[in-house]
Amino acid sequence: xxxxxxxxxxxxxxxxxxxxxxxxxxxxxxxxxxxxxxxxxxxxxxxxxxxxxxxxxxxxxxxxxxxxxxxxxxxxxxxxxxxxxxxxxxxxxxxxxxxxxxxxxxxxxxxxxxxxxxxxxxxxxxxxxxxxxxxxxxxxxxxxxxxxxxxxxxxxxxxxxxxxxxxxxxxxxxxxxxxxxxxxxxxxxxxxxxxxxxxxxxxxxxxxxxxxxxxxxxxxxxxxxxxxxxxxxxxxxx
Amino acid sequence: xxxxxxxxxxxxxxxxxxxxxxxxxxxxxxxxxxxxxxxxxxxxxxxxxxxxxxxxxxxxxxxxxxxxxxxxxxxxxxxxxxxxxxxxxxxxxxxxxxxxxxxxxxxxxxxxxxxxxxxxxxxxxxxxxxxxxxxxxxxxxxxxxxxxxxxxxxxxxxxxxxxxxxxxxxxxxxxxxxxxxxxxxxxxxxxxxxxxxxxxxxxxxxxxxxxxxxxxxxxxxxxxxxx
Numbered sequence: 186x187x188x189x190x191x192x193x194x195x196x197x198x199x200x201x202x203x204x205x206x207x208x209x210x211x212x213x214x215x216x217x218x219x220x221x222x223x224x225x226x227x228x229x230x231x232x233x234x235x236x237x238x239x240x241x242x243x244x245x246x247x248x249x250x251x252x253x254x255x256x257x258x259x260x261x262x263x264x265x266x267x268x269x270x271x272x273x274x275x276x277x278x279x280x281x282x283x284x285x286x287x288x289x290x291x292x293x294x295x296x297x298x299x300x301x302x303x304x305x306x307x308x309x310x311x312x313x314x315x316x317x318x319x320x321x322x323x324x325x326x327x328x329x330x331x332x333x334x335x336x337x338x339x340x341x342x343x344x345x346x347x348x349x350x351x352x353x354x355x356x357x358x359x360x361x362x363x364x365x366x367x368x369x370x371x372x373x374x375x376x377x378x379x380x381x382x383x384x385x386x387x388x389x390x391x392x393x394x395x396x397x398x399x400x401x402x403x404x405x406x407x408x409x410x411x412x413x414x415x416x417x418x419x420x421x422x423x
Numbered sequence: 424x425x426x427x428x429x430x431x432x433x434x435x436x437x438x439x440x441x442x443x444x445x446x447x448x449x450x451x452x453x454x455x456x457x458x459x460x461x462x463x464x465x466x467x468x469x470x471x472x473x474x475x476x477x478x479x480x481x482x483x484x485x486x487x488x489x490x491x492x493x494x495x496x497x498x499x500x501x502x503x504x505x506x507x508x509x510x511x512x513x514x515x516x517x518x519x520x521x522x523x524x525x526x527x528x529x530x531x532x533x534x535x536x537x538x539x540x541x542x543x544x545x546x547x548x549x550x551x552x553x554x555x556x557x558x559x560x561x562x563x564x565x566x567x568x569x570x571x572x573x574x575x576x577x578x579x580x581x582x583x584x585x586x587x588x589x590x591x592x593x594x595x596x597x598x599x600x601x602x603x604x605x606x607x608x609x610x611x612x613x614x615x616x617x618x619x620x621x622x623x624x625x626x627x628x629x630x631x632x633x634x635x636x637x638x639x640x641x642x643x644x645x646x647x648x649x650x
Binding site: 239241259260263264266270272273274282283286 | 542546568
């Protein structure tokens with residue numbers, strides 16, 4: 186399934202709002218392997234780049250090409266937001282929601298929800314309202330809901346930004362499991378520790394543009410640009 | 424006052440018939456109004472179109488629609504020389520239902536829209552990312568906001584059951600045909616039969632409270648363990 190979507194090619198991709206360019210022009214090529222981390226300081230355009238690739242931010246210039254038809258590519262994607270959005274329903278109903286949208290039979294959807302709840306450690310909370318879960322539990326629910334349709338690609342926008350160490354570790358565990366199962370993950374973060382732990386490829390953004398990109402090991406050991414080196418060292422980069 | 428209580432306790436057949444007619448007219452109007460108003464409010468929440476703000480503003484303004492004027496307009500439409508005169512609906516419960524629907528649709532739609540707009544702001548990113556259709560968005564919002572929509576429906580019921588001006592005009596307050604609690608109260612007050620009017624008033628209040636409580640109970644509102 187992964188090879189159907191990739192390579193993803195962004196050529197001069199831009200998005201603007203009220204005449205102000207938010208991101209771009211971006212030239213980037215992503216293959217279908219591993220976990221790509223988009224890093225950069227606040228306001229660098231990480232979230233907007235993810236939304237642009239996902240198709241929820243308007244492309245105002247340039248082009249974004251998937252290996253398949255854009256609508257088909259969109260069908261095989263999911264998005265996890267920084268602040269988890271949960272439906273005002275139970276945990277189980279949240280998990281079955283994307284499946285029911287795809288007309289999966291109710292019994293099959295429920296079975297799948299139970300399996301995923303077990304995988305992410307929410308099986309005891311299936312009948313609870315999603316709104317009463319902790320932040321970490323809500324984010325795990327949002328990730329499980331994104332993965333339940335077995336998408337080829339999942340975008341994660343700073344999924345652990347407001348979580349403690351334990352919840353972060355649990356979520357990274359879920360993500361590494363998804364990666365091992367062949368799901369391509371593109372994750373934005375400004376947590377350098379997390380980027381080092383999970384990244385296979387890094388896209389470093391600054392001022393709405395892709396400043397540097399490359400394999401994670403090479404990037405963290407020997408970044409090409411002084412801004413990237415400064416960011417890795419924890420200096421303030423603007 | 425004592426006489427009024429006595430009349431309520433003895434609750435004769437005619438009183439029961441009037442009370443049941445009131446309920447039947449208002450509940451029918453409420454169901455029809457909900458069928459119109461709820462999808463409309465959901466559409467206004469999720470769909471962006473050129474005159475959307477104007478439609479919302481007009482809908483809000485129509486909440487204050489004077490019932491007597493509604494009654495007059497419905498009367499003109501349904502009267503023998505009116506465009507719908509051939510239907511012969513004037514001075515029937517159906518005419519009263521039509522008038523009530525016109526009065527309560529803007530109220531239900533406006534209150535529902537407020538709730539659905541807030542919920543849409545909460546769900547927007549998720550539903551867009553899930554690439555759901557317009558119909559699925561509306562269905563999701565209507566289902567997840569059902570408790571708030573119940574409140575909107577109850578507000579509509581309250582307005583309908585207590586309405587007198589419009590249904591007096593289009594119903595004519597005909598005994599055994601179109602007389603409902605509010606028009607009977609107006610009639611008995613005019614005749615100086617205050618005890619009977621007060622008794623009818625007590626029944627009206629009891630009906631309004633009863634239906635509200637029933638709907639809250641059926642809808643399981645305020646129960647923590649469920650949405």
